[in-house]
Amino acid sequence: MILKTYRWSFVVTAVGLVLAAWYGLSAHLGIGQAIALVLILSILEISLSFDNAVVNATILERMSDFWRKIFLSVGIIVAVFGMRLIFPIVLVCVTAGLSPAEVIRLALAGGDPETPGTYGYELHEAHPTIAAFGGMFLLMLFLNFIFGEKEHHWIGPLERLLEKVGKLEYVQVIVAGAVLLIVAESFATEHGRTVLASGLAGIVTYLLVNGLGELFNVEEHLEHGEHHEEGAPARSNGPTPVARATGKAAFFLFLYLEVLDASFSFDGVIGAFAITSDPVIIAIGLGVGAMYIRSMTVHLVEEGTLAQYPYLENGALWAIGALAAILLISIEIEIPEVVTGLIGLAFIVASLISSIRYNRAHPEEAHAETAAAHS
Template sequence: MILKTYGWSFGVTALGLVLAVLYDGWAGIGLVAILAVLEISLSFDNAVVNATVLRRMNEFWQKIFLSVGIIIAVFGMRLVFPLLLVGITASLSPVEAVRLALEKGDPEEPGTYGYLLNAAHPTIAAFGGMFLMMLFLNFVLGEKEHHWLGPVERLLEKVGSVEAMSTIVGGAILFVVAETFAADHAQTVLASGVLGMVVYLLVNGLGELFNVDDEDDEDASADGDGDGDGVKVPAVARRGPSEAAKVGGKAAFFLFLYLEVLDASFSFDGVIGAFAITNDAIIIAIGLGVGAMYIRSMTVHLVREGTLSQYVYLENGALWAIGALATILLISIEVEVPEVVTGLIGVAFIVAALISSIAHNRAHPEDAQLERTPQPAG
């Protein structure tokens, strides 16, 4: 089971270590290991949230997530995207951006790759922070199957009964951030934050659209008026009871797209924080890429073991951790937040939710027994 789930991660780790030795000698191995641990610690809550989406996808799309998705995650978000961002913000050609990345310049020195990437931090933090904030708000203001922080979550659920409340609250948060402690970058923060909100609403809206199409296909098939085989499932960011039915086709594609944007939002703080460990963009890409592979394997492990069903508050804890990460990203526009703080807050929420779930299972053993059926996964 371990080899089947984590085999690719072990293989990528071996490849990453070989590349590190060839590129930077034996010192590269230590740096890659540290960066991989950094990525895993910062993104463990990402694995839990990914699992809530992945379990709704059929076997084919789960395999796409593990193959094509990891290529996007490792090469796209950990290597190519930072290069593009530096090139765009500093008006550099792709060749010049790559040249700067390979120079290993000091991030404190103006004109270096690390310095330019840090200069783009307000753009990165505002986009990623507002995308994750919308995901969190959609959760806390929406209907939930289980209430972990009972009084708080029930109150917020009532507030969320107002139409488009998550968008209203998200817009208010962005305005306050841009006009107060991020005032020095107000225009950039507003533009990037709005873009993050729009991307979230677009992907979520398309997911709802094609979920509706699937529901219509299912109804037509049941009535003998069509041959559709779609199944109605919650929209990509809507939290509700877990279902055995899996989706494919267009609905699964937008679930996949949603997962990739979510991974991008989680990767931002890791990429920026990695420059506190090394200023070598290639080593950073290798180390964070190895960590990203383990996050994907953890996601599949959670699905295959039915962990989210066994530990009923784990999803709640992960979403509260995302809310904390979104807040930290927005605060980090002006105030430097140590990566250890970001990682520990996420882990604290997950551990607290896990402990609460175990206590719930002991208090309600009959419910726990019904929830121990593992979810099949590709």
């Protein structure tokens, strides 16, 4: 099972290390140093994005086997080449007003993020745009969870209270808009307009992609004669008892996953410059890590881990809320990546421990969930 699920991750790792060795030799970086940097960056990406794997699994469970394969094939190409290599170059082009050729020249030249005029410096200058978009997109995901109906309540009193507040129409958008205004006016006085525009783009992107996915999901269920009873509870996130999404519904879920991955990758791309300023090494290292995150996502789905550990999804979504807050705060205050990784890990571990305790207290229910997950 492990070999089947992670075989492409192992292949990508081997290819990545060979490319790193070749590049290290040709760029006079040194084979050993290039390989070491790729391994460190891979670990960085995995540690920062494990909660991403859990959240991705809740969405991937709703997709057909075909679209799961697309997620692992086309999706990884977008993740590695799109988000880890091409996107930073495009971002620097837009924010710095430079031509693609000039940005590529700067990227290959490397340079310290503290030195004006270098690729690392220009990318760091674009951080307010990145953090506002990614922070608001992830915040919308988090708010959609805490204000929506849930099968299990991890932080019981608080989650039940927020679930009641969630009955107010458009409460997610109201709260997100208020947060964005506070950040733009208080935390980001030097970048207020940029933060406001990028944050609004993040909110609109979430509403558009998530809304289209839900729209076509509902339409396809109706076409197949599938109806929900009026008043029946429905979870806003995670697996549902309906058939897996296919066609247009799955396509928009796939787009949703890609935007979600992009939002998670922002802090990793920026944080990687604290380790090396070489964009090629960064792309290889983060790309290898991204492949493992995708394999972990599939592993969680196929093993039914989310059903076996009832609070794991809750912990991952609270970790996303923390990451959204960190991204928004980091517009003005620099926060070490190790802090981001540890906070996310703390939520995951805490929810895992709570899930184990719950299963011990309710052994019959835990057995039923495990049997259902493997059926």
